[in-house]
Every structure is written in structure tokens, then in C-alpha cells.
Amino acid sequence: xxxxxxxxxxxxxxxxxxxxxxxxxxxxxxxxxxxxxxxxxxxxxxxxxxxxxxxxxxxxxxxxxxxxxxxxxxxxxxxxxxxxxxxxxxxxxxxxxxxxxxxxxxxxxxxxxxxxxxxxxxxxxxxxxxxxxxxxxxxxxxxxxxxxxxxxxxxxxxxxxxxxxxxxxxxxxxxxxxxxxxxxxxxxxxxxxx
Amino acid sequence: xxxxxxxxxxxxxxxxxxxxxxxxxxxxxxxxxxxxxxxxxxxxxxxxxxxxxxxxxxxxxxxxxxxxxxxxxxxxxxxxxxxxxxxxxxxxxxxxxxxxxxxxxxxxxxxxxxxxxxxxxxxxxxxxxxxxxxxxxxxxxxxxxxxxxxxxxxxxxxxxxxxxxxxxxxxxxxxxxxxxxxxxxxxxxxxxxxxxxxxxxxxxxxxx
Numbered sequence: 001x002x003x004x005x006x007x008x009x010x011x012x013x014x015x016x017x018x019x020x021x022x023x024x025x026x027x028x029x030x031x032x033x034x035x036x037x038x039x040x041x042x043x044x045x046x047x048x049x050x051x052x053x054x055x056x057x058x059x060x061x062x063x064x065x066x067x068x069x070x071x072x073x074x075x076x077x078x079x080x081x082x083x084x085x086x087x088x089x090x091x092x093x094x095x096x097x098x099x100x101x102x103x104x105x106x107x108x109x110x111x112x113x114x115x116x117x118x119x120x121x122x123x124x125x126x127x128x129x130x131x132x133x134x135x136x137x138x139x140x141x142x143x144x145x146x147x148x149x150x151x152x153x154x155x156x157x158x159x160x161x162x163x164x165x166x167x168x169x170x171x172x173x174x175x176x177x178x179x180x181x182x183x184x185x186x187x188x189x190x191x192x193x194x
Numbered sequence: 195x196x197x198x199x200x201x202x203x204x205x206x207x208x209x210x211x212x213x214x215x216x217x218x219x220x221x222x223x224x225x226x227x228x229x230x231x232x233x234x235x236x237x238x239x240x241x242x243x244x245x246x247x248x249x250x251x252x253x254x255x256x257x258x259x260x261x262x263x264x265x266x267x268x269x270x271x272x273x274x275x276x277x278x279x280x281x282x283x284x285x286x287x288x289x290x291x292x293x294x295x296x297x298x299x300x301x302x303x304x305x306x307x308x309x310x311x312x313x314x315x316x317x318x319x320x321x322x323x324x325x326x327x328x329x330x331x332x333x334x335x336x337x338x339x340x341x342x343x344x345x346x347x348x349x350x351x352x353x354x355x356x357x358x359x360x361x362x363x364x365x366x367x368x369x370x371x372x373x374x375x376x377x378x379x380x381x382x383x384x385x386x387x388x389x390x391x392x393x394x395x396x397x398x399x400x401x402x
Binding site: 038039042043046047050051054055060063064067068071072075076135136137138140152153156157159174177178180181184187188191 | 211216239242243253259272273
């Protein structure tokens with residue numbers, strides 16, 4: 001089971017292999033009923049899950065609440081985890097679905113618009129853009145739709161493959177590639193207009 | 195990072211760029227590679243894409259949200275609380291659900307079977323109270339002294355019109371009704387069209 005990126009040095013490779021063994025052992029221990037073993041998985045992945053949820057919600061408290069719900073669901077559904085997939089990708093899938101359910105319940109968010117660019121930015125958003133103009137992701141948030149931003153984040157910030165990104169968001173690989181292509185075009189076009 | 199914006203990209207360039215993004219068959223791939231190698235606009239475009247990808251990865255760390263203090267402990271406590279608060283644990287969740295659904299299914303099946311048996315096999319009582327015996331009755335039972343069988347109670351609860359239909363002769367009733375109508379018609383004709391002597395004899399017919 002591949003969980004952590006494998007660095008080039010021998011010592012780091014050994015550490016990564018140890019981490020792989022540790023995660024597999026932790027999953028086995030958790031399925032055997034050891035709830036304390038799951039805390040090791042939380043230690044490994046809580047930052048990435050929280051960050052991903054914060055990018056979706058832009059609210060610290062919501063991101064933390066949803067992160068808790070995500071790990072609770074992961075703990076109680078660990079038996080359904082497919083060992084050939086990286087565990088973090090499975091957890092990110094749960095996180096995304098948890099966030100979508102939260103938005104639907106709160107009625108704060110319509111369905112993610114399909115491949116549509118953001119409308120005219122509000123004055124608050126314009127100010128945010130000015131502050132973050134040096135950071136591409138700040139610009140991406142104003143230029144791209146929610147879906148485009150989410151997929152771009154999974155591909156380049158979380159560094160998931162196209163296949164894994166498609167599994168997390170529930171789309172086909174081709175669809176993800178098309179969305180990434182359009183997002184890149186929009187970013188390049190926005191950069192040329194600055 | 196910017197690409198040339200002095201003129202819009204040609205159609206072949208747009209097609210090649212889209213193909214490169216979503217992939218294509220090997221033959222198209224070779225044609226696209228040949229175009230990219232000889233088109234300055236496409237070469238600039240793909241160079242800009244590479245730079246953009248690198249910048250996105252580089253800036254992701256700076257754009258990430260600061261992790262709140264104590265987040266890991268709070269998440270761990272929340273997971274532990276969920277196992278204590280009666281939420282099914284990992285081991286028992288699936289097997290418990292299976293046991294519960296099996297029990298409910300068995301009880302429901304037993305109830306349906308009991309209802310079918312009660313309807314099919316309960317005996318139907320026969321009460322020969324009319325001159326014409328009902329037809330189609332297969333079972334004849336006599337209640338024991340002081341105790342009314344369950345079957346009798348069930349069949350006695352049927353609407354009374356059903357037993358009445360079984361006991362009378364509809365054909366005989368219909369014939370009697372037709373005869374009565376004919377008598378009335380003859381009487382009417384006799385009273386209105388016949389002489390007085392014939393009318394009196396018609397009255398005697400109706401009396402007889």
C-alpha cells in the first residue's frame with residue numbers, strides 16, 4: 001500500500017517503508033477493535049484533510065467540524081476501505097462528500113456549477129484578490145468556478161493523479177482532464193490580462 | 195507565463211492543445227507531436243502550462259490554512275466519543291445490522307405464514323336454514339357444546355347478505371316478479387278497454 005511519497009535517499013526510503021508498514025498495521029489494529037490505533041492515522045492525515053476542507057469552506061470552524069465528522073466516518077467505515085488505494089485519497093473522498101452534505105443541509109451552496117467561470121467578483125472579493133495577487137491560488141479562487149478550483153487543488157496542491165482526482169470528485173478521468181484544461185486556459189488568460 | 199495574445203490561436207492549434215490535454219490515439223498523438231514541434235504558438239503555450247503547473251504546486255504550501263492548535267487532539271476525542279456514545283463500532287456495525295435485519299425478516303415471514311394458514315385452513319360452518327341447500331360448500335362442521343370454533347366465528351362475521359344470497363333461489367324470484375307484472379298489465383287493459391262485464395270477470399281473475 002502506497003501512502004507517502006517515496007524520497008530518493010536510502011534512509012528516507014526506509015522511513016517511508018516503515019510508514020507504509022505502520023499504516024497497514026494501524027488499519028489492522030483498528031479493524032480488530034483498537035480505537036487508540038486510529039489516532040496514529042489521525043496524526044498522519046489530519047492536516048491535509050483540514051486544509052482541503054478549509055479550501056472548500058473558507059471557514060476555520062466549519063473546516064474543523066467537518067474534519068471531525070470525516071474521521072469519525074472513516075473510523076466506522078474502515079472495513080470498506082480498499083487496500084490498493086492510498087488511504088489519504090479515500091479519506092479525502094469522505095471529506096468532500098461530508099462537505100457537500102454540509103452545504104446542502106445549511107442551504108448555503110447551490111450545486112457546484114458545471115465548468116462555469118465565476119461571475120463578476122464582489123468588492124470584498126476584489127480586495128481579497130488584490131491582497132493575494134502574488135499567490136496563484138488566490139487568483140484562481142476569483143477566476144475559476146468552485147469545481148474547477150477544487151479539481152485544480154486536488155491535482156496540484158494535494159498532488160493526486162488524474163485517476164485519483166476523478167475518484168474523489170466522482171467524475172470520469174476524461175472529464176477531469178477537460179476541467180483541468182479549461183482551468184489552465186482561464187488562469188493563463190487571466191495572467192495575460194494583468 | 196503569458197502566451198501570445200496578438201491573434202487567436204488557429205483551429206489546428208486549439209485542437210492539438212485540447213487533444214494534448216485529454217489524450218488521444220497513437221496516430222493522433224504522433225501528428226500532434228509533429229505540430230507542437232513546429233508551431234511557435236503551441237510551443238509557447240505548452241511552456242506556459244508547464245510554468246503554471248510548477249507555480250501552482252509551489253504556491254500551494256503558502257496558500258494552505260494554518261492548522262488550529264490542538265486540532266489533532268480534538269479530532270481524536272471526537273472519534274473516541276463516537277465509539278462510546280452507542281454508535282456501532284467497526285467490528286459490530288455490519289454483523290449487528292445483519293442480525294437485526296434477519297430477525298425482523300423472520301418475524302415478518304412467520305406472521306404472513308400464520309395469516310395465510312388461518313385463512314386457507316379454517317373450516318367454514320354450514321347452517322342449513324333455507325329450503326334450498328347452498329352449493330359449493332366443501333366442509334361441514336358442528337360446533338362442540340359450549341365452545342364456538344374459531345372458524346364459525348370467522349364465517350359468522352361475514353355480511354348477512356352473503357348468506358341470504360346463498361339460501362334463496364333467484365330464478366324463482368324472477369319468475370314470480372314477471373308473473374306479477376303480467377297480472378298487473380292484464381288488469382289495467384281489462385279496466386280500460388273492455389266492457390263492464392269483461393272488467394268484472396277480470397276482477398274475478400285477479401281475486402283467484
